[in-house]
Amino acid sequence: xxxxxxxxxxxxxxxxxxxxxxxxxxxxxxxxxxxxxxxxxxxxxxxxxxxxxxxxxxxxxxxxxxxxxxxxxxxxxxxxxxxxxxxxxxxxxxxxxxxxxxxxxxxxxxxxxxxxxxxxxxxxxxxxxxxxxxxxxxxxxxxxxxxxxxxxxxxxxxxxxxxxxxxxxxxxxxxxxxxxxxxxxxxxxxxxxxxxxxxxxxxxxxxxxxxxxxxxxxxxxxxxxxxxxxxxxxxxxxxxxxxxxxxxxxxxxxxxxxxxxxxxxxxxxxxxxxxxxxxxxxxxxxxxxxxxxxxxxxxxxxxxxxxxxxxxxxxxxxxxxxxxxxxxxxxxxxxxxxxxxxxxxxxxxxxxxxxxxxxxxxxxxxxxxxxxxxxxxxxxxxxxxxxxxxxxxxxxxxxxxxxxxxxxxxxxxxxxxxxxxxxxxxxxxxxxxxxxxxxxxxxxxxxxxxxxxxxxxxxxxxxxxxxxxxxxxxxxxxxxxxxxxxxxxxxxxxxxxxxxxxxxxxxxxxxxxxxxxxxxxxxxxxxxxxxxxxxxxxxxxxxxxxxxxxxxxxxxxxxxxxxxxxxxxxxxxxxxxxxxxxxxxxxxxxxxxxxxxxxxxxxxxxxxxxxxxxxxxxxxxxxxxxxxxxxxxxxxxxxxxxxxxxxxxxxxx
Numbered sequence: 001x002x003x004x005x006x007x008x009x010x011x012x013x014x015x016x017x018x019x020x021x022x023x024x025x026x027x028x029x030x031x032x033x034x035x036x037x038x039x040x041x042x043x044x045x046x047x048x049x050x051x052x053x054x055x056x057x058x059x060x061x062x063x064x065x066x067x068x069x070x071x072x073x074x075x076x077x078x079x080x081x082x083x084x085x086x087x088x089x090x091x092x093x094x095x096x097x098x099x100x101x102x103x104x105x106x107x108x109x110x111x112x113x114x115x116x117x118x119x120x121x122x123x124x125x126x127x128x129x130x131x132x133x134x135x136x137x138x139x140x141x142x143x144x145x146x147x148x149x150x151x152x153x154x155x156x157x158x159x160x161x162x163x164x165x166x167x168x169x170x171x172x173x174x175x176x177x178x179x180x181x182x183x184x185x186x187x188x189x190x191x192x193x194x195x196x197x198x199x200x201x202x203x204x205x206x207x208x209x210x211x212x213x214x215x216x217x218x219x220x221x222x223x224x225x226x227x228x229x230x231x232x233x234x235x236x237x238x239x240x241x242x243x244x245x246x247x248x249x250x251x252x253x254x255x256x257x258x259x260x261x262x263x264x265x266x267x268x269x270x271x272x273x274x275x276x277x278x279x280x281x282x283x284x285x286x287x288x289x290x291x292x293x294x295x296x297x298x299x300x301x302x303x304x305x306x307x308x309x310x311x312x313x314x315x316x317x318x319x320x321x322x323x324x325x326x327x328x329x330x331x332x333x334x335x336x337x338x339x340x341x342x343x344x345x346x347x348x349x350x351x352x353x354x355x356x357x358x359x360x361x362x363x364x365x366x367x368x369x370x371x372x373x374x375x376x377x378x379x380x381x382x383x384x385x386x387x388x389x390x391x392x393x394x395x396x397x398x399x400x401x402x403x404x405x406x407x408x409x410x411x412x413x414x415x416x417x418x419x420x421x422x423x424x425x426x427x428x429x430x431x432x433x434x435x436x437x438x439x440x441x442x443x444x445x446x447x448x449x450x451x452x453x454x455x456x457x458x459x460x461x462x463x464x465x466x467x468x469x470x471x472x473x474x475x476x477x478x479x480x481x482x483x484x485x486x487x488x489x490x491x492x493x494x495x496x497x498x499x500x501x502x503x504x505x506x507x508x509x510x511x512x513x514x515x516x517x518x519x520x521x522x523x524x525x526x527x528x529x530x531x532x533x534x535x536x537x538x539x540x541x542x543x544x545x546x547x548x549x550x551x552x553x554x555x556x557x558x559x560x561x562x563x564x565x566x567x568x569x570x571x572x573x574x575x576x577x578x579x580x581x582x583x584x585x586x587x588x589x590x591x592x593x594x595x596x597x598x599x600x601x602x603x604x605x606x607x608x609x610x611x612x613x614x615x616x617x618x619x620x621x622x623x624x625x626x627x628x629x630x631x632x633x634x635x636x637x638x639x640x641x642x643x644x645x646x647x648x649x650x651x652x653x
Contacts, residue, residue: 002127004593009104010582014204015442016068016069016071016072016451017069017071017072017074017075017448017449018075018452018455018456018587019072019075021062021065021072021288021498022072022073022076022079022456022592023075023079023456023459024061024457024528025058025061025062025076026054026058026075026076026077026078026459026460026463027079027459027463029050029054029057029058029076029079029080030079030080030460030463030464030467031463031467033050033053033054033080033087033468034086034463034464034467034468035089035471037050037088037349037535038090038468038472039470042058042094042475042494042497043341043480044528048593049607050080050081050085051077051078051080051081051142051146051435051438051439051442051595052077052145052146052593052597053072053079053597053601054076054077054081054144055073055076055077055146055149055150055153056149056153056601057074058072058073058076058077058080059077059149059150059153059454062076064089068134069399070153070154070446071151071446071447071448071449073150073153073154073450074150074442074443074448074453075452075453075603076448077146077150077307077439077442078439078442078443078453078456078457078458078460078598079457079459079463080458081435081438081439081458081460082118082122082319082432082435082436082439082456082457082460082461082464084404085431085434085435085464085466086114086118086428086431086432086460086461086464086465086468086543087478088427088431089113089114089117089424089427089428089431089468090274090468090472090494090496090497091167091388091427091496091497091500092388092392092420092423092424092427092496092497093110093113093420093472094472094481094484094496094497094498095420095423095497095498095500095501095504096417096420096501097476097481097484097502098481098484098494098497098498098501099413099416099417099420099501099505100413100484101413101416101417101420103475104476104477105456105469105472105473106469106474107339107469107470107473108473109334109337109338110469111465111466111468111469112330112426112465113334113336113421113425113428114424114461114464114465114468114469115428115461115462115465116327116330116331116334116428117424117426117427117428117429117431117432118426118428118429118432118461118464119323119327119429119458119461119592120324120327120359120363120368120429120432121363121367121428121429121430121431121432121433121456122432122433122436122454122457122460122461123320123323123324123407123419124175124236124324124364124429124433124438125367125371125403125432125433125436125440126239126314126315126320126362127314127317127320128367128368128371128433128437129314129437129440129450132368132371132372132375132437133375133440133441133444134444136375136631138372138375138376139216139220139221139222139225139375139376140374140375140437140438140441141216141220141221141592141596142217142374142401142438142446142596143222143437143438143439143440143441143442143445144220144442144593145216145220145590145592145593145596145597146438146439146442146443147169147441147445147446148166148586148589148590149170149593149597150442150446151166151445151446152167152170152590153229154422157390158519162565165587165651165652166587166590168650169590169591169594169598169647169651170449170589170590170591170593170594171594172591172594172644172647173212173216173590173592173593173594173595173597173598173644174594174595174597174598174601175598176212176594176595176644177213177216177594177595177596177599177602178598178599178601178602179598180210180212180425180636180640181211181212181598181599181602181603181606182602182619182638183633183636184210184536184633185617185618185619185620185630186619186620186621186622187617187620187621187622187625188483188621188622188629188632189629189633189636190209190210190457190624190626190629190630190632190633191209191210191211191521191633192207192208192209192210192212192636193207193208193554193630193633193634193637194206194207194208194255194556194630195207196254196255196258197254197368198254199242199246200223200242200246201245201246201249202241202242202245202246202247202249203241203242203245203254203257203258203261204237204238204241204242204244204258204582205237205254205255205258205555206237206246206555206559207554207555207556207559208555208556208559208560208563209556209560209632210366210560210637211560211599211646212595212596212598212640212641213595213596213597213598213599213601214351214557214560214561214564214595215560215561215563215564215567215592215641216564216591216592216594216595216596217561217564217592217596218560218561218562218563218564218565218566218567218568219564219565219567219571219588219589219591219592220564220568220589220593221376221561221564221565221590222565222568222569223378223540223565223566223568224540224541224543224546225543225546226282226561226562226564226565226566226567226569227540227542227544227565228541228542228543228544228545228547228549228550229546229547229549229550229558229561229562229565230550230559230562231241231527231542231546231547231550232270232273232546232547232548232549232550232551232552232558232626233550233555233558233559234550235547235550235551236262236266236270236550236551236552237262237266237555238389240265240266240269240551241258241261241262241266244265244266244638245257245261245641246257248261260574262337262512262554264518266516266551267512267517267552268389268513268517268520269516269517269520269523269551270517270548270549270551270552271390271517271552272385272391272516272517272518272519272521272522272523272524272555273518273521273523273524273527273544273547273551274390274520274524274545274548274549274552275390275517275520275521275524275554276520276521276525276526276528276544277524277528277544277545277547278365278369278387278390278545278548279365280524280528280544281369281372281544281545282484290605313449313450313451313469314451314454315450315454315455315485316451317449317611320501324360326362328356328359331355331356331359331425332352332356334421335351335355335418335421336348336352336391337351337423338417338418338421339351339352339418342414343410343411343414344403344411344414344415344418346604347402347403349610351402351418351493353423354398354402355398356397358394358422358426359422359425359426359429362391362394362426363425363426366387366391366429366430367427367429367430368433368495369387369545370387370433370434371429371433371434371436371437372430372545372547373434373445373545374433374434374435374437374438375438375441376543376545376546376549377436386432387427388423388427388430388496388500389499389500389503391423391426391427391430392419392420392423392500392503392504393503393507393517394470395419395422395423395426395504396415396416396503396507396508397421397507399415399418399419399508399632400508403415406444412496412505412509413510414461416501416504416508417510419504419508420500421503422447422498422500423504432457432461436457438455439453439457440453440454441604481494481497481498482494482498483589483627486591520551524544524548526549527542527544527547530542531543531544564592567641567645568588568592571585571645571648572585572588572589572607574649575588575652578652583652584652587648587651587652588645588648591645591648595644
């Protein structure tokens, strides 16, 4: 005889994740961060990562609501980071004004270029999740940092000794990072330590950015990537630059001479290295990507049948394929509108068909490469402008192959504009895939549902596409851009847009610096061979893309990252001797995370101050204080870094 049946266990309470309030909060943060990023990028050529500041703001706001969760906070930062990252489209579109093709930023066209590229970036990056996020050892520094911020915020609700230590570590480094960044804006201390000198008939230098965000990123990316970047710095700055400057010696300011040659020649050398390394990376990850597509199909079938764990459910493959094809329709209409009535109208539909194929093929390649680069060094430090360079060269070469050169000024102008618009779409793919996989890494670490994050990414693209056009139009009418017809003394520099539009003109006009790109490609092939040899010998690898980044990016953005990788390596070696190895290492990660958080939050505030003040040094208290500021900044930076790591070791004791 059996007893009475046991009462059924209560169903688990569903955890809030993809909610209306989360989407609306993400959209509100998007308005602020996208506008700030657009202005800062056009003013000084730099943008900031928005995911971590969005996570911090989200936690502060949603804490006041019942039922909020770490997963809902993750959706907020996903929406805001996708939109904020999409602001990097400013590296291309202002070029249309600079070459005189646009007299302003038409809302629908600007939004369409931004949105279509962004949505394709989401669609192309979804199948890469398993290959580049799950089945990989790529560090994803900002993804890990955002996850740690979310975890510490969630744990702080419940107290506990570990969460108190974690919160102490992240708060100390956040305040120190923000405080130091504020001091650099007063000019009382330098923002970078630099010295330039002559080497025989040539010139070179050593430049380190005094930035805790760069130091923290270095801690998170690991020693192998750091050494690869250092190798790139050595090749670009201490071998190639002295050779090139010696070939054209100059008197006068050494720093200006060296930096000019770096911008005009060495960066093209680095772009050649990145191009070859990108192709090799794509070949290497082709197998895992194909496996990820098969797994995605299997998971889609399982989701309809036997059930698949939530943390493995991506958007169904049919939705990805259908979404991709659907986006091609507005792209075709957009391109037709650009061509109609112009000198290229006679070849419109054949040219549109070729352009759609170009966007698909090049977009897929770029999504994989940008995702890999973001995983290697972080979305903020990933050189998407280098990908923009390669994209505009490829798009322009496609047009040269079709129309040739020497077709007259009107036809050349139309070709340049068309190349920039096609590049803008592809650039949207690059910026979003650069960010999306970082967000998906955060989601993996906090237990999020991938398909919900992917929906949030599309929503974020929508928000960003609505914000970018009016902000660009406002800045165009208020300031203008350097190089455009009628630019005034307060025109915004828009350096990347100026470079990319000049590249399109150079390819179509036949005077591009192919020599440096070719030499860079040859060196890139050699670096690949060295990396493969090291792998077969069982030694530490030298990722070729990391070397390319070290050559292409300014040393001020890379050398401090290298220092951070060394500090992180020795901290982790010290942690290996502690009883709670993982807990001690996590405190180091939180310290590095706080360094990124503090400077990122300050950059949001600073962008608003710059806009209101109308100049790029609104907080400067002194002028002509360079040498004392350099000494004081370097010493203070070293002292604060030592204090932070000493404090972290004391917390871990």
